[in-house]
Amino acid sequence: MEMQILLFGIALPSFVGAAFGIWFIRRKQAGGLDCFFGFALASALFLSAISEESLIHFAVLNRWLWFPLSILVCASIVALGAFFTNSPGARTLVVLTSTISAAVLLNIPSWEILINRLFLGVGAATSAILLAQVVKRRKNISTYLALSLSLIGLSVLTMLSGFAKLAIPIGAVSVCLGIISVVHVAIQSQSLHRGVDLSGAVVIASIATLGAATGFGYDTTNLPISSWVIAAIAPLGLWMGELPMIRSRTILSAWARICGCAILAATAILIAALLLSSNSHSLSE
Amino acid sequence: MFLSLAPTLSIAASLLFMLVANTQTTPVVAPAVAPTTAQITQNKSAADSTVWKIDDTHSMGLFRVQHSGAGMFWGRFDGVTGIITTSGIPTGTLALDVSIDTNSVSSANKDLDGHLRSPDFFSVKEFPTMTFVSTSSKKLPGNMWEVSGNLTIHGVTKSITTNVEMTGQAESPRGKKIGFEAVFTIDRSEFGMSYGVEKNAIGNSVRITVALEAGSS
Numbered sequence: 001m002e003m004q005i006l007l008f009g010i011a012l013p014s015f016v017g018a019a020f021g022i023w024f025i026r027r028k029q030a031g032g033l034d035c036f037f038g039f040a041l042a043s044a045l046f047l048s049a050i051s052e053e054s055l056i057h058f059a060v061l062n063r064w065l066w067f068p069l070s071i072l073v074c075a076s077i078v079a080l081g082a083f084f085t086n087s088p089g090a091r092t093l094v095v096l097t098s099t100i101s102a103a104v105l106l107n108i109p110s111w112e113i114l115i116n117r118l119f120l121g122v123g124a125a126t127s128a129i130l131l132a133q134v135v136k137r138r139k140n141i142s143t144y145l146a147l148s149l150s151l152i153g154l155s156v157l158t159m160l161s162g163f164a165k166l167a168i169p170i171g172a173v174s175v176c177l178g179i180i181s182v183v184h185v186a187i188q189s190q191s192l193h194r195g196v197d198l199s200g201a202v203v204i205a206s207i208a209t210l211g212a213a214t215g216f217g218y219d220t221t222n223l224p225i226s227s228w229v230i231a232a233i234a235p236l237g238l239w240m241g242e243l244p245m246i247r248s249r250t251i252l253s254a255w256a257r258i259c260g261c262a263i264l265a266a267t268a269i270l271i272a273a274l275l276l277s278s279n280s281h282s283l284s285e
Numbered sequence: 286m287f288l289s290l291a292p293t294l295s296i297a298a299s300l301l302f303m304l305v306a307n308t309q310t311t312p313v314v315a316p317a318v319a320p321t322t323a324q325i326t327q328n329k330s331a332a333d334s335t336v337w338k339i340d341d342t343h344s345m346g347l348f349r350v351q352h353s354g355a356g357m358f359w360g361r362f363d364g365v366t367g368i369i370t371t372s373g374i375p376t377g378t379l380a381l382d383v384s385i386d387t388n389s390v391s392s393a394n395k396d397l398d399g400h401l402r403s404p405d406f407f408s409v410k411e412f413p414t415m416t417f418v419s420t421s422s423k424k425l426p427g428n429m430w431e432v433s434g435n436l437t438i439h440g441v442t443k444s445i446t447t448n449v450e451m452t453g454q455a456e457s458p459r460g461k462k463i464g465f466e467a468v469f470t471i472d473r474s475e476f477g478m479s480y481g482v483e484k485n486a487i488g489n490s491v492r493i494t495v496a497l498e499a500g501s502s
Contacts, residue, residue, distance in 0.1 A: 004484045052480070061440055061477035063411060064404045109410035162399030165480060218410055220388070220402040276395075 008051040009168040010175055017044025017172070018179035021200075035082035038199030041173050042068075042075035045207060048172035052165045063108050067214045068169055071206055074102035078202045092129065095202055099124035102206050103213075110217035120213055127233060128205035134238045135196040142254035143196055143238065144181035146261040147204055148174045150234035153265020154208055157231050158215040160272050161223050170211050173204075208232050223272045230268040237261035334372040337463055337499035339383065341366050344497045346385050350473075351488030358487075360401065364389035367416075369465065369499045379430045379449060381419040381465075383495065387412060405480040412440050417495075420444075428452075432467070438476040445469060452496075461501040468494045 020040035049068035081094030103121030104114070111117050135143055151174035159167035196204070212232035216225065240246075240260025241253040346362035364386030372378045387407040392398055402409045419434035428451040436445045447469035455462045470492045474482050481487035 005486075062404065162396070162401075162403040163405065164400065164403075165405050218404055218408070220409055221399040 013047035014175035017176035038203030039075040048169035070102035070105035074098040124209035128202040132201035148177035150261040154231040227272040234264040337369040347494040360392040441476040
């Protein structure tokens with residue numbers, strides 16, 4: 001049975017996402033389809049989520065499914081927006097529109113108040129803009145690998161909170177990015193150096209931010225909010241590679257980017273694990 | 286032209302999806318049942334009927350489900366509240382209005398409890414109670430009744446029929462006491478709780494035992 005969860009919850013969605021992602025990246029020369037890379041990641045998330053849950057009555061009985069759906073909407077808006085415009089101002093507007101739309105759709109416990117969801121959307125937009133700035137600086141394997149590690153952190157944190165159905169889709173996106181990084185190494189194709197770009201950055205930032213918000217909203221184990229916040233900003237660990245003394249050294253910068261994301265993800269997990277461990281002790285005493 | 290249209294198109298698309306989101310319905314969750322003084326008084330005035338308030342300390346819900354196609358996993362709920370209305374015991378009718386706090390689920394394992402409270406199972410933040418409200422009852426031989434009613438779990442209401450046994454009745458300085466027990470089986474996927482069913486990790490069929498003790502003032 002664990003094999004079925006691995007197959008339908010993680011392996012198949014992540015392979016589908018990776019295949020579409022790589023195809024979209026390689027289509028850049030043929031017409032700019034790389035702006036659909038984020039849509040490929042969102043598809044992996046959505047496919048994995050519906051492998052765990054029926055879509056029937058999802059709006060009422062399984063409201064957490066608004067999370068993968070909102071990411072799909074976010075990916076569609078940013079893909080179309082990025083496809084039709086190159087102006088920095090217009091693209092910023094597209095990012096804001098996509099993340100705020102996704103956050104507004106996120107009608108889950110602890111986020112019923114619209115204004116809170118609007119703030120969440122603005123937070124996701126800020127994270128997306130910062131991530132978009134850093135991913136376009138270096139288009140190599142370190143970006144995919146670091147982002148994959150950052151989402152593993154959120155997936156593990158969600159699992160610790162007891163919400164396996166949310167942890168698996170986020171894990172699938174993480175594996176999807178891992179597969180792309182492996183293909184990147186294996187093929188060594190220049191076309192894969194197009195990178196994550198705007199759509200990927202927006203979708204990854206939205207998954208991290210809104211995924212953490214969803215996990216926090218449903219959490220009944222009272223994991224500290226700091227864990228969720230750190231997991232939400234873990235993709236921004238890429239900025240560690242842009243520190244003044246590091247950024248000029250390519251290899252060192254690549255490692256710093258990976259370490260930056262890994263440290264943030266590990267910190268989020270460590271804080272949560274320590275709290276759960278201390279609670280267990282107090283119960284047994 | 287595309288450059289100027291793109292943001293407008295994006296905003297229009299997002300507004301459309303927000304409208305769709307606003308049309309989603311909120312699940313109707315039955316409120317926790319707490320008998321009011323007026324309700325008890327009114328019911329007491331009915332001929333031969335007695336209203337009993339469920340004692341949440343001495344009442345519980347137990348469930349049993351198969352794990353990994355092998356052993357049976359047991360869990361329990363405390364926080365059982367509500368009222369029982371009897372008429373002409375031991376031969377009359379029986380009415381149950383029971384509410385269980387889903388957050389009170391316990392398996393004696395903290396990690397498992399967290400998982401049981403999550404949307405994988407009871408989703409306690411969305412569905413804080415599960416309820417049973419009887420609609421009819423039929424006296425059977427002995428201390429048994431056949432009770433039909435509406436069972437609401439995870440926001441889904443289904444009609445069920447179960448046998449209810451009166452386990453005892455006593456009178457003490459603290460007042461009259463009465464006990465009932467019901468055992469019935471449900472398919473949890475019918476209530477929207479399908480985690481692990483298709484993969485046979487956790488069984489679909491769940492046997493539920495509800496043990497009630499109630500007092501009459």
